[in-house]
Amino acid sequence: MSRSSISSEVGRFCELGHSVGAVPQCPIEKNERWTMSVTKLVENKSAIETAAEYAPLVTIYAEASCIRNGSIDASAGCGVVMLDHNRLEVKLVSKYLGQITNQQAEILACTYALEQLRRYCRIEIVSDSRYVIDTMMGRNHMRANRSFWSRLVKACYGHHVSWRWVKGHSGVQFQEVADRLARAAARICCDVSADDIEQLGGLLYHGSDRLDIREFEMKLEMILAQYESSHRSFAPAANFDGIGTLPSAFSA
Numbered sequence: 001m002s003r004s005s006i007s008s009e010v011g012r013f014c015e016l017g018h019s020v021g022a023v024p025q026c027p028i029e030k031n032e033r034w035t036m037s038v039t040k041l042v043e044n045k046s047a048i049e050t051a052a053e054y055a056p057l058v059t060i061y062a063e064a065s066c067i068r069n070g071s072i073d074a075s076a077g078c079g080v081v082m083l084d085h086n087r088l089e090v091k092l093v094s095k096y097l098g099q100i101t102n103q104q105a106e107i108l109a110c111t112y113a114l115e116q117l118r119r120y121c122r123i124e125i126v127s128d129s130r131y132v133i134d135t136m137m138g139r140n141h142m143r144a145n146r147s148f149w150s151r152l153v154k155a156c157y158g159h160h161v162s163w164r165w166v167k168g169h170s171g172v173q174f175q176e177v178a179d180r181l182a183r184a185a186a187r188i189c190c191d192v193s194a195d196d197i198e199q200l201g202g203l204l205y206h207g208s209d210r211l212d213i214r215e216f217e218m219k220l221e222m223i224l225a226q227y228e229s230s231h232r233s234f235a236p237a238a239n240f241d242g243i244g245t246l247p248s249a250f251s252a
Helices: 003-015 102-115 130-136 146-156 173-188 194-201 213-230
Strands: 057-067 075-084 089-098 122-127 160-165
Touching: 057 102, 057 173, 075 102, 075 173, 089 102, 089 173, 089 194, 102 122, 102 130, 102 146, 102 173, 130 160, 173 213, 194 213
Parallel strands: 057 122, 122 160
Antiparallel strands: 057 075, 075 089
16 A cells, blocks of 8 residues: 555544544543453443444553564564443453564554454544554654554544543553553563453452552563463463443454
8 A cells, every 4th residue: 555545544534533532531430340351241321222323432552562672683562451431341452563663563552452343432542652643643644664554544444533642651550551561462472361361350450449550560470470481372362252231342
C-alpha cells in the first residue's frame, strides 16, 4: 500500500469521527470490581434491547517495550489491558513481538488489542506513545513503518475509536499494568501463557476499591523467574469465550 493511500485511509478514518473526544472517557469508578473474562462475570444493569444493537464500551491501555532497541538482537513485546465497561470484564495480553523497533512495537500493541475484539465496540485507546497518538490523529505523516500503520488502520474499521495520550509512569494504574506485561514479554522472548495471565488478572484488585499493583508485580516476577529457569515453550493463547447476559466484547 502506498504512502498516499495509507494517509487517505487515516484521513477517512478521522473524518468518520474516529478522533479524540468521539467516545466519552470511561473513568474507573471507585467501587467497580473488575474480573477476568474467564471467571465470574458481572451483569450490567442498563437495558440492552437486542444483542445485535449492543456495542460494548471498551478502554484499551496499550504499551510496548523493546530491549536493545535498534540492535540486531532487539527483543520487543507489548502489554495490553482491555476493559469491557458494560460487563466489568478484563482481558490481559503479554505478547512477544520479535526483533522490531520500539516504534513498531507501539503500533502493534494497539493493533493487536483491536484485533482481539469480536464485535463492533466503542473504544478509547490510551497510550503514552505520542508517535502513535499523533499519527492516528492525523498530526503526523506515515513516512516510516507504513505496513504497520496500514494494519492498524484496518484494525480500526468496524469500530468507533478515540485516542488519548497519557504521560508514561504518571500513576495511571492500568497503564502501569500494561507496561509490566510488555516488559515481561520482551524479557522472556515469548508470550506469557494463558494460565499465567489468568493468575495475574485475579490479583489486580485487593478488596473492591484499590488496584493492588504491588502484589501483581510480585506475582509477575515469580512467573518470569520460572520462565527463565525452565525455558518452557510458548503456551496456547487464552480462550476468552464469554458466558452471561451481555455479549462479550472479546468473543463472537
